[in-house]
Amino acid sequence: MAFVTKLTFQSGDKAVLDRVVDDLKQFVERKGAECRGPHSDQPKQVSVPQYRTLQPGDQFSSWTYPVYTRRLEIHGADQIAREVGLREFPDGVHLEIEVEQKKPLGHRR
Template identity: 60%
Template sequence: MTFVTKLTFQSGDRAVLEDTVGEIKGMLERKGVECKGPHSSSPEKLRVPLSRRLDAGETFDPWTYTVYTRRMEIHGAEHIAREVGHMDFPDSLHVEIEVGRKRPLGYRRN
C-alpha cells in the first residue's frame, strides 16, 4: 500500500503562501517525488465583529480579511513527506498534514 500525504496551506498573506508552496513543490520535483498540486481554492472572505465594550451595545465596523488556501498530495516517499512535516513554516501560514494509505486498484481484503 502506498502512503498519501495531504498538505493544506492557509494564509492571509498570499505572497508568503505562494513562496512557501512553490519552494516545497520545487523540492519535491528535484527529488523526483510524485506530487499532485498545488490546487487553489477560492479565496474566503471573513468578517469579525468588533464590540466597543464588553457588554452588548455599540460596535466598530467589522474586521474583514481574506484567507487563501492551497492543497497538495505527496504519493509514496514517506521520508520526504516526513521532511516536509518537520520544516519551519512562517508564523502567518497555517499547515495541516493528513496521512493515509491508498490501496492498489483491484485490492481485495480477505
C-alpha cells in the same frame, strides 16, 4: 501499500503563501517524489466582529479579510513527507496534513 500525504495551506497573505508552496513543491521534486498541485480554491472572505468593550453590544465595524488556500499532494515518498511535516513555516501560514493509505487495485479489505 502507498501513502498519499495531502497538504492544505491557508494564509491571509497571498504572496507569502505562494512563495512557501512553490518552494515546497521544488523541494519535493528535487528529492525525487511525485508532487501534484498546487491546487487553488477561491479566496474565502472572513468577517470578525470588533466590540468597543469586553461586553457584547456596542461594536465597531467588522474586520474583513481574505483567506487563500493552496493544496499539494505527495505520492509515496513517506520520508520526504515526514521532512515536510517537520519544516518551519512563517507565522501567517497555517498547514494541515492528512495522510491517506491507498490500496492497490483488486485489494480486498
